[in-house]
Amino acid sequence: MSDLVTTRRLDRVLVVTIDNPPVNALAPGVAEGIAAAVHAAQTDESVEGIVVVGSGSTFVAGADIKEFGRIVAGERPMLALNPLFNEIESSAKPVVMALHGNVLGGGLELAMAGHYRIADRRTKLGQPEVKLGLIPGAGGTQRLPRLVGLETALEMCVFGESINAPRALELGLVDFVVETDLVQAACAFLLTAPPPRRTRDHTSNLLNPDQAQSLAGRVKPEVGRRLRLQTAPLAAVDAICSAASLPFEDGLAHEAKLFAECLYGEQSSALIHTFFGERTVSRIADLPKDAKPLEIRLAGVVGAGTMGAGIAQCYAAAGIPVLLKDADPTALERGMTGIRSALAGQAAKGRITPQEAEQRLALITPIADWSGFERCDLIIEAVFEDLDLKRRVFAQLDEIARPGAVLASNTSTLDIDALARCTRRPERVVGHHFFSPAPVMKLLEVVRGAATDDEVLATTMALAKRLKKTAVVSRNAFGFIGNRMFGPYRAQAVSIAEEGAAPWDVDQALYDWGMAMGPLAVGDLFGLDVAWRMKQMALKLGIAHLDADTFEDRLFGQGRLGQKSGAGWYLYGSDRKLTQDPDVEAQLRLYAAEMAIPQRRFSPERIVERCLDALINEGGRLLAEGVAQREVDVDMVYVLGYGFPAWRGGPMYCAARTGKRKIYERMLRRYERYGPFWKPSEWLRA
Ligand code: 3HC
Ligand code: NAI
Numbered sequence: 001m002s003d004l005v006t007t008r009r010l011d012r013v014l015v016v017t018i019d020n021p022p023v024n025a026l027a028p029g030v031a032e033g034i035a036a037a038v039h040a041a042q043t044d045e046s047v048e049g050i051v052v053v054g055s056g057s058t059f060v061a062g063a064d065i066k067e068f069g070r071i072v073a074g075e076r077p078m079l080a081l082n083p084l085f086n087e088i089e090s091s092a093k094p095v096v097m098a099l100h101g102n103v104l105g106g107g108l109e110l111a112m113a114g115h116y117r118i119a120d121r122r123t124k125l126g127q128p129e130v131k132l133g134l135i136p137g138a139g140g141t142q143r144l145p146r147l148v149g150l151e152t153a154l155e156m157c158v159f160g161e162s163i164n165a166p167r168a169l170e171l172g173l174v175d176f177v178v179e180t181d182l183v184q185a186a187c188a189f190l191l192t193a194p195p196p197r198r199t200r201d202h203t204s205n206l207l208n209p210d211q212a213q214s215l216a217g218r219v220k221p222e223v224g225r226r227l228r229l230q231t232a233p234l235a236a237v238d239a240i241c242s243a244a245s246l247p248f249e250d251g252l253a254h255e256a257k258l259f260a261e262c263l264y265g266e267q268s269s270a271l272i273h274t275f276f277g278e279r280t281v282s283r284i285a286d287l288p289k290d291a292k293p294l295e296i297r298l299a300g301v302v303g304a305g306t307m308g309a310g311i312a313q314c315y316a317a318a319g320i321p322v323l324l325k326d327a328d329p330t331a332l333e334r335g336m337t338g339i340r341s342a343l344a345g346q347a348a349k350g351r352i353t354p355q356e357a358e359q360r361l362a363l364i365t366p367i368a369d370w371s372g373f374e375r376c377d378l379i380i381e382a383v384f385e386d387l388d389l390k391r392r393v394f395a396q397l398d399e400i401a402r403p404g405a406v407l408a409s410n411t412s413t414l415d416i417d418a419l420a421r422c423t424r425r426p427e428r429v430v431g432h433h434f435f436s437p438a439p440v441m442k443l444l445e446v447v448r449g450a451a452t453d454d455e456v457l458a459t460t461m462a463l464a465k466r467l468k469k470t471a472v473v474s475r476n477a478f479g480f481i482g483n484r485m486f487g488p489y490r491a492q493a494v495s496i497a498e499e500g501a502a503p504w505d506v507d508q509a510l511y512d513w514g515m516a517m518g519p520l521a522v523g524d525l526f527g528l529d530v531a532w533r534m535k536q537m538a539l540k541l542g543i544a545h546l547d548a549d550t551f552e553d554r555l556f557g558q559g560r561l562g563q564k565s566g567a568g569w570y571l572y573g574s575d576r577k578l579t580q581d582p583d584v585e586a587q588l589r590l591y592a593a594e595m596a597i598p599q600r601r602f603s604p605e606r607i608v609e610r611c612l613d614a615l616i617n618e619g620g621r622l623l624a625e626g627v628a629q630r631e632v633d634v635d636m637v638y639v640l641g642y643g644f645p646a647w648r649g650g651p652m653y654c655a656a657r658t659g660k661r662k663i664y665e666r667m668l669r670r671y672e673r674y675g676p677f678w679k680p681s682e683w684l685r686a
Pocket of ligand 1: 025062104
């Protein structure tokens, strides 16, 4: 037996244990080891049944994702789990899968190849392959619908969300849920001599082929809407619905074909990059391993506006008590009202229970003065984006906070070191840049000031995990990673509109490419006043060679601030629904004539290329300056905070795919023709 799989005897039961930490992924050797043990048990007369169990905290979290890149690169053969799972399923002696922790992807497929499934109450089960741009590739699309029906199988495989053990029991995916010792319960069950029961033979849950076809026809448009432009979810629909029309083995072959198409497709590589990227960003090269995080038992939030109220909810969701303060009593009341209605909304949608909503609300204490802040382990400031105001707030926090407390700012652009200098403890100051809406957005951009000490950084990274955020560290620089890159990206969108494209065509091109929103509509969302102020700061600092006078500045000058004023690049009704404004286009053409900007036509491809080149080049500058640690940090900021499609991997990943040389050369041509905006970054030049 390999090291990855061991066997032992408990009375007349053979217990097969998978031991491949940390998540018992099905690396080469694991499924082989289980199948070999099952095979050997067939001829051992003293064995009456087999239990398969995972060691450590989990059963099996899937195939080994690290293998996929190697397969695509031709370094490894294609996965061949089906013959092994079929061997397990064909066992003449009953096989019980004893499940705990995560039973995901290939892990659930392995479990379904057993004859019975017994699960610990806290087990999570799912087919999350679509999140990696894949479909289940070891029989999941054929066995799951046999156990739970086509509709539920579609729900699980197309959206990739896990279910808990009680739900799996209701659905018939597991046979027993226990709270006692799992292996003992499995052995006890086996000694009742249950007959082997192959999942493949269980066809009563399958629809007839016509019904399956019409289900696929109904589901596909919804999938196309919810998971726009993604290929794997639609492939999953095909594979699952084929279970109703194809014999089992043909169904497996059809699944294998679709799985391979997904695996060799670009979306899967990009999504695998983001899977590992989300985990890589938590590693900070020069943070000593022994830097100990401080425990956060009480937090304080200053400013109860959009962000402060959202951040307070993030803390409460993690079970951390939080004090929420605002200088304006009306704003504080408004903040609390917003929190109450957000929690009620989540409870109404079933995302949390009414009790959880109440518990979270009880953890948030609105405070008019500073009482209690002296006990906080961390205080985060989310007042208006005004350097002088924030300086005053930091000086005050320095007076009030206990020694050792972490002082954080949610600023989206300002100089963290300047804030740190207003205190006598610059080493305790750090940027915690949340994104709006804070309870929803996964990104936490962490700004490491020049003086920020290791303990504060370690505390921040541990806290982010507790808040279920992905923290990406940026050095202190104007706009940090995200907003600094957003400037040149949006500047290109504005230029293209000035050069002849309709604003909505610019937005549509980027939306159709996969961005969550077009860049001009995003400007309207966060406010053209905010965009203007940010640009003035960038101009003052000589960053990115932005144009001092653009058409967008004119819109701002007319009081068109975007959604908040009912008009910006678009017009907005009371429901904030956008409509195109022909007047904006007419004004744009007048502006172009006045500024003698030559007019031309733009294809969607050209629009996307120019905007992305600007984004990539600024990312390159941040890498060259050491503001961002690695390409993957830039990618994760964009995927998690700026609506960049995860299935495209992030801007720097896209650059690598297109070829840095190619981008460098076209950038150089533009630089020679149009000037310093296009100066290729050192990162691209290298
Ligand atoms: N393969 C390889 N490594 C994996 C892995 C997998 N399936 N799942 C997790 N890991 C690694 C992580 O990269 C991480 O490594 P690191 O410590 O070096 O960064 C380590 O295991 C721990 O993972 P997390 O930090 O994510 O730990 P959590 O406790 O937060 O989460 C988890 C655990 C829920 C299992 C989460 O890791 C997860 O969602 N994993 C992926 C599950 C998945 O997508 N499975 C399907 C794989 S594809 C497949 O099975 C195809 C099949 O149909 C043929
Ligand atoms: P907001 O205008 O909604 O709220 C700011 C709140 O701070 C107001 O309620 C105000 O009364 C309060 N305040 C002002 N001075 C105060 C003081 N001295 N003491 C206590 N409270 C005070 O602003 P918003 O949007 O929440 O922004 C806050 C910070 O978050 C800014 O730095 C902003 O740049 C940043 N940010 C904003 C994002 C957004 O999308 N709105 C996203 C990420 C960061």
